[in-house]
Amino acid sequence: MSKRHGASTRTNTVRSGVEVLRSQSMTTLDRVRELDELFIKQKLNWIANEYQVSTVGSDGASAGDPLCFVRQKRLKIREEINFYADEAQKDVVLRLKSKKIFEFRGRTEVQLPDGTVIGQLQKVFGRSLLRSSWEVMDAAGTVVATAQEQSLPLAILRRIWGMLPYVGDIPFFIPFHFDIAIDGKTVGSYRRPMGLADRYLLDLKGDPERRIDRRVAMAFTIALDALQDR
Secondary structure (H helix, E strand, O other), X not given: OOHHHHXXXXXXXXXXXXXXXXXXXXXXXXXXXOOOEEEEEEEOOOOOEEEEEEEEOOOOOOEEEEEEEEEEOOOOOOOEEEEEOOOOOOOEEEEEEEXXXXXXXXXXXXXXXXXXXXXXXXXXXXHHHOOOEEEEEOOOOOEEEEEEEOOHHHHHHHHHHHHOOOHHHOOOOOOOEEEEEEOOEEEEEEEOOOOOOOEEEEEXXXXXXXXXXXXXXXXXXXXXXXXXXX
């Protein structure tokens, strides 16, 4: 085999690998873009935060088909959470990454594998003193939707619980729910069913025009758990 032919073969192999990765990414994300509901479950792992994102089962309260496997890297200067196409965690299809090394506003970008920004998420700290509040933005930083804890009494109770000596170290098992709104109108919800396991249901059926990019919405479901207390 000539050197030129060998180089050509290697180039074609690399190109083929990139095309396969792109195909896998698009297959996963294209499916997510068509969904109005997602089921999220945190996996038990003492080393890192891991989640599985799935469709919602036929009973409306359990996991259906797996979509993404998520892992939050620990001890990084810039927060980074990767979404993988399968449990082997080889192919990244989406990424959550803090916009700056020291991002005091808590703004996080939703990126495709090549670094393209498709949305941004930001916790609104002023409004979050009593009830956690978030903004979901497009790639340019324009607010598309907002999310706020549904119950003010429960939000206050959670904060009091966290401040109690010793007791605050015990997980607070009362579920919290978020209302998701566009232009002040509630279009969806994010709720944690009662139970010991961290499980969440996202419902955006009130947004049939899909003004909220479902890929960004999927990233948001993880941020609401992994980044909620930051």
